[in-house]
Amino acid sequence: MDFWIPTYLYIKKQDFSLYGTNGAYIPNINMEFFELLQKHPGEYLVKAFDVTGVKVQIFNQYRKFLNVETMGSIKSDDFIETIKPFFFFYNKRLNDYAKHTRKFNHEQTVRFRDTLAKAKDPEKTFFEDLPEALGYDKEALQNPDKVQEFCYVINRAVKELRSCYSDMIDRVEGRLLETLGIESYDYSEYVEEIRKRLAHVKEYLMTDRLKEFYQHVMAEFDNRNEWYQSICYTALEQPLERLRDEQEEKLIDSLIMLFHECEKYSDISKMAEDESDEIYSLDLVSTKGSNIHSQTFRLPESEMQKAEELEKSIDKLLDGIGNDNVSVCTLLKILNKKLG
Numbered sequence: 001m002d003f004w005i006p007t008y009l010y011i012k013k014q015d016f017s018l019y020g021t022n023g024a025y026i027p028n029i030n031m032e033f034f035e036l037l038q039k040h041p042g043e044y045l046v047k048a049f050d051v052t053g054v055k056v057q058i059f060n061q062y063r064k065f066l067n068v069e070t071m072g073s074i075k076s077d078d079f080i081e082t083i084k085p086f087f088f089f090y091n092k093r094l095n096d097y098a099k100h101t102r103k104f105n106h107e108q109t110v111r112f113r114d115t116l117a118k119a120k121d122p123e124k125t126f127f128e129d130l131p132e133a134l135g136y137d138k139e140a141l142q143n144p145d146k147v148q149e150f151c152y153v154i155n156r157a158v159k160e161l162r163s164c165y166s167d168m169i170d171r172v173e174g175r176l177l178e179t180l181g182i183e184s185y186d187y188s189e190y191v192e193e194i195r196k197r198l199a200h201v202k203e204y205l206m207t208d209r210l211k212e213f214y215q216h217v218m219a220e221f222d223n224r225n226e227w228y229q230s231i232c233y234t235a236l237e238q239p240l241e242r243l244r245d246e247q248e249e250k251l252i253d254s255l256i257m258l259f260h261e262c263e264k265y266s267d268i269s270k271m272a273e274d275e276s277d278e279i280y281s282l283d284l285v286s287t288k289g290s291n292i293h294s295q296t297f298r299l300p301e302s303e304m305q306k307a308e309e310l311e312k313s314i315d316k317l318l319d320g321i322g323n324d325n326v327s328v329c330t331l332l333k334i335l336n337k338k339l340g
Contacts (some may be wrong), residue, residue, distance in 0.1 A: 025038065054141050055127050061151035062086075063127065083122050089158065090116045095241040097165050103245055104160045108134050112157035130154070168248065169228050175252045180259060187224040198262050202269040209234060210265070213258045231255065267296045278304070286336055295339060 060070040062082050071078055071201075090113065101109050111133040119125040131141055134153050140146045140213070177183075177190060184190045195218055205209050213234040221227040232240040235254035236247070243251060268279045278299040299307055318327040 003110055017106070054147075055139070057144060057147045058131065058141065058150070059129060061147055062154075065151055065155055079123070083126055086116060086126075087119070089161075094161060095165060096239075097168065097241045098161055101245055102170070103168065103248075104164060105155075106156065106160065108153050109157040109160040112154060113161060127312070166225065169225055169240075171248070172228060172232070172252055172255070173224075177257055179256045187227070193226065194259075198266050199267045200270045201262060203264055205268065209237055210258065210261055214262050214265075217259075217262065234258070264296065282335075284332065284336060284339065288331075 044227060056072070056074060059079075059082065063070050066082065066085055068081070094113075099113070104110060112130065115125060115129050115133045119129070130151050131137070131150060134150060134157075136150045141150070172187070177185065180194070182190045182193055184193070196213065198217065201214060203214065206214060213231065216230040216234060219227075219230060221230065229240045232243075232251060232255065235251055235258060238245065264281050268281050279296065280299070281296040314331075318330075321327050
């Protein structure tokens with residue numbers, strides 16, 4: 001055994017695949033493998049490649065997808081050369097968002113990705129699991145047209161996986177620009193408009209969280225995705241690529257709220273040129289359907305005495321009520337009428 005089995009395995013290495021502990025695929029045969037084989041031969045499995053016509057057809061469709069030469073039979077090195085780009089794509093090219101989202105145009109894309117994620121036996125994965133996951137049974141794959149169609153579905157799945165992160169940013173971008181009333185979808189144009197809108201903000205008036213968001217908004221990024229990754233970090237309190245599908249709507253709402261807050265502070269800052277004036281900004285929503293959004297008011301120094309006298313009179317009336325909730329709600333009703 002010390003000589004003949006290792007020699008045979010090495011000579012015939014192109015005709016079989018090797019599996020070790022827990023069924024893990026062993027792509028390369030080297031001296032370390034032979035040493036372990038001698039110590040624990042029962043832990044290894046040798047499996048000959050199935051070179052039937054259907055599998056060769058599927059194998060060659062994978063190779064066509066990769067733009068490499070088709071083969072008349074399946075050899076170990078060729079098999080490794082063919083499957084390696086798929087695993088490299090999943091492990092190195094997909095970010096965390098792409099590995100978890102289910103927002104694709106085709107359900108087959110999810111099944112393609114998840115099959116790669118769970119793969120243990122590459123031969124079974126590519127010749128059995130993937131066709132089955134994408135809806136192609138053994139009978140269907142007897143038809144060359146179905147084999148070609150199967151390859152098309154894989155190609156489409158790869159494209160959707162490559163674009164899903166940008167597609168998510170597109171959705172966030174679309175909702176944000178619509179809410180802000182910005183018509184241009186050209187990043188270099190609309191980001192300049194946003195910066196102009198917020199140019200007068202006095203940062204010292206802001207809360208720490210809003211200041212952090214504002215600084216991300218105003219920072220210069222040549223790349224659209226980098227800008228969204230930056231502004232979304234404050235809203236999510238985590239990198240954008242860790243976003244999960246169920247968080248997307250909440251993220252958009254948070255961004256809209258933060259932008260409205262920045263606009264409010266911009267309005268206040270523009271009005272507060274004379275620091276002796278008092279500036280007030282408010283949003284008011286009631287169950288009666290009267291909504292007042294981000295109105296800002298200035299109380300000039302020349303009218304402060306009149307305002308203080310009115311405040312004293314109202315305070316005196318409210319003191320006699322003895323119920324703070326009624327007092328506050330009454331004031332809000334009056335504001336709602338005045339501002340509606």
